[in-house]
Amino acid sequence: xxxxxxxxxxxxxxxxxxxxxxxxxxxxxxxxxxxxxxxxxxxxxxxxxxxxxxxxxxxxxxxxxxxxxxxxxxxxxxxxxxxxxxxxxxxxxxxxxxxxxxxxxxxxxxxxxxxxxxxxxxxxxxxxxxxxxxxxxxxxxxxxxxxxxxxxxxxxxxxxxxxxxxxxxxxxxxxxxxxxxxxxxxxxxxxxxxxxxxxxxxxxxxxxxxxxxxxxxxxxxxxxxxxxxxxxxxxxxxxxxxxxxxxxxxxxxxxxxxxxxxxxxxxxxxxxxxxxxxxxxxxxxxxxxxxxxxxxxxxxxxxxxxxxxxxxxxxxxxxxxxxxxxxxxxxxxxxxxxxxxxxxxxxxxxxxxxxxxxxxxxxxxxxxxxxxxxxxxxxxxxxxxxxxxxxxxxxxxxxxxxxxxxxxxxxxxxxxxxxxxxxxxxxxxxxxxxxxxxxxxxxxxxxxxxxxxxxxxxxxxxxxxxxxxxxxxxxxxxxxxxxxxxxxxxxxxxxxxxxxxxxxxxxxxxxxxxxxxxxxxxxx
Numbered sequence: 001x002x003x004x005x006x007x008x009x010x011x012x013x014x015x016x017x018x019x020x021x022x023x024x025x026x027x028x029x030x031x032x033x034x035x036x037x038x039x040x041x042x043x044x045x046x047x048x049x050x051x052x053x054x055x056x057x058x059x060x061x062x063x064x065x066x067x068x069x070x071x072x073x074x075x076x077x078x079x080x081x082x083x084x085x086x087x088x089x090x091x092x093x094x095x096x097x098x099x100x101x102x103x104x105x106x107x108x109x110x111x112x113x114x115x116x117x118x119x120x121x122x123x124x125x126x127x128x129x130x131x132x133x134x135x136x137x138x139x140x141x142x143x144x145x146x147x148x149x150x151x152x153x154x155x156x157x158x159x160x161x162x163x164x165x166x167x168x169x170x171x172x173x174x175x176x177x178x179x180x181x182x183x184x185x186x187x188x189x190x191x192x193x194x195x196x197x198x199x200x201x202x203x204x205x206x207x208x209x210x211x212x213x214x215x216x217x218x219x220x221x222x223x224x225x226x227x228x229x230x231x232x233x234x235x236x237x238x239x240x241x242x243x244x245x246x247x248x249x250x251x252x253x254x255x256x257x258x259x260x261x262x263x264x265x266x267x268x269x270x271x272x273x274x275x276x277x278x279x280x281x282x283x284x285x286x287x288x289x290x291x292x293x294x295x296x297x298x299x300x301x302x303x304x305x306x307x308x309x310x311x312x313x314x315x316x317x318x319x320x321x322x323x324x325x326x327x328x329x330x331x332x333x334x335x336x337x338x339x340x341x342x343x344x345x346x347x348x349x350x351x352x353x354x355x356x357x358x359x360x361x362x363x364x365x366x367x368x369x370x371x372x373x374x375x376x377x378x379x380x381x382x383x384x385x386x387x388x389x390x391x392x393x394x395x396x397x398x399x400x401x402x403x404x405x406x407x408x409x410x411x412x413x414x415x416x417x418x419x420x421x422x423x424x425x426x427x428x429x430x431x432x433x434x435x436x437x438x439x440x441x442x443x444x445x446x447x448x449x450x451x452x453x454x455x456x457x458x459x460x461x462x463x464x465x466x467x468x469x470x471x472x473x474x475x476x477x478x479x480x481x482x483x484x485x486x487x488x489x490x491x492x493x494x495x496x497x498x499x500x501x502x503x504x505x506x507x508x509x510x511x512x513x514x515x516x517x518x519x520x521x522x523x524x
């Protein structure tokens with residue numbers, strides 16, 4: 001078997017999957033290595049007990065926190081990566097997010113590139129991932145001459161009233177940019193059925209625009225693209241000079257396999273990409289691969305996130321709830337000169353989800369009442385990079401994620417702003433224990449927004465990657481996922497990972513002398 005390829009891509013999520021789609025039509029021999037398998041399409045996809053209580057689709061592994069205490073991360077190893085269960089909210093970073101931003105808790109550093117460098121790729125990523133929205137309705141939205149590819153997803157009646165109430169209170173709610181294959185003008189032929197299972201669930205009808213469905217699947221229609229599943233990459237080995245990755249060492253079904261590529265791309269997610277580079281330490285790279293700067297694994301960010309359940313005075317029968325956002329506090333408030341963050345809707349809570357977090361023995365009538373009246377919010381504040389928030393691996397290769405909260409004052413104020421608004425939004429003052437409803441920070445296991453561990457930059461002494469996401473230390477190694485982020489902003493990172501994969505894809509096509517580019521119009 002010839003195990004050499006022009007390009008080897010490790011991981012099939014928002015970064016790796018999108019990159020494969022970008023490169024597929026080039027004719028170059030492309031290998032995709034995915035440690036998981038295809039996520040099975042089965043009734044349990046939409047069973048909240050299976051998904052949230054039993055963790056049916058989560059990775060069956062443990063990581064360790066800064067105290068050495070084990071926890072089960074919310075990581076999902078499937079073709080398509082974490083996008084198989086993401087909420088498909090696809091924001092561009094704000095234009096100011098690419099510059100230095102001063103927060104109450106410290107400085108969010110500037111990127112080596114500007115919004116202008118990413119703007120055309122954002123447009124293409126929105127097309128590929130079927131983003132619905134309304135340009136200009138979000139007051140913080142960066143400039144664009146291109147409308148969203150699809151009209152905004154309509155609000156159901158209770159969420160429309162929520163939007164109307166926010167406007168009456170002087171705020172500017174807007175329709176969330178959602179990546180779904182929905183056609184409200186032609187529901188008979190719409191793949192999306194507007195169910196309650198967008199957020200946190202796999203999509204049983206393949207209507208969520210995840211990396212598997214919209215990127216990997218059409219890429220595999222090209223004979224030059226090969227996917228190997230159940231292939232966990234254990235380490236990368238270099239040639240004698242230490243300047244090029246010469247072998248990709250894989251454990252697959254209990255056997256060792258090796259592959260090689262002219263170009264090797266790591267797209268495993270911010271935690272696992274850093275861990276792979278650290279596990280690949282050698283005499284030439286004693287601190288880990290691509291780590292002469294010492295930054296690999298450092299500056300881990302995952303947003304300060306809170307899930308809040310408000311109790312509507314009237315029942316909330318909404319099914320597809322994730323349609324409304326609020327950015328009025330993104331850059332600050334009248335009583336606070338620093339950024340607070342972003343508010344959006346969560347998927348609709350049901351009794352099983354509540355039961356998962358409620359004290360044992362909570363009466364079923366209480367859970368049923370809360371589920372019937374719940375309006376679910378997701379609040380996000382920018383997480384600031386700090387070298388002490390880091391990924392490390394021990395001699396056995398086990399992952400430790402050391403993390404300490406920072407920038408908490410802005411997040412506390414954002415939560416308080418929403419709490420103050422609730423009475424004006426037709427919601428009851430809290431009458432049930434907070435353990436039954438929710439107003440809680442997402443813990444360290446919530447790694448959905450992970451980023452920052454292999455940052456890019458102009459200076460090889462303070463960054464691991466150059467502006468094309470190539471390792472400063474190696475000639476043929478790239479990292480193409482959210483690891484490259486120097487800062488996290490306060491919006492979902494997925495679209496930036498997708499846009500960057502397209503940007504790096506064009507660089508690789510130029511480097512390899514390919515003349516044909518896969519465009520977003522040639523999807524599925």
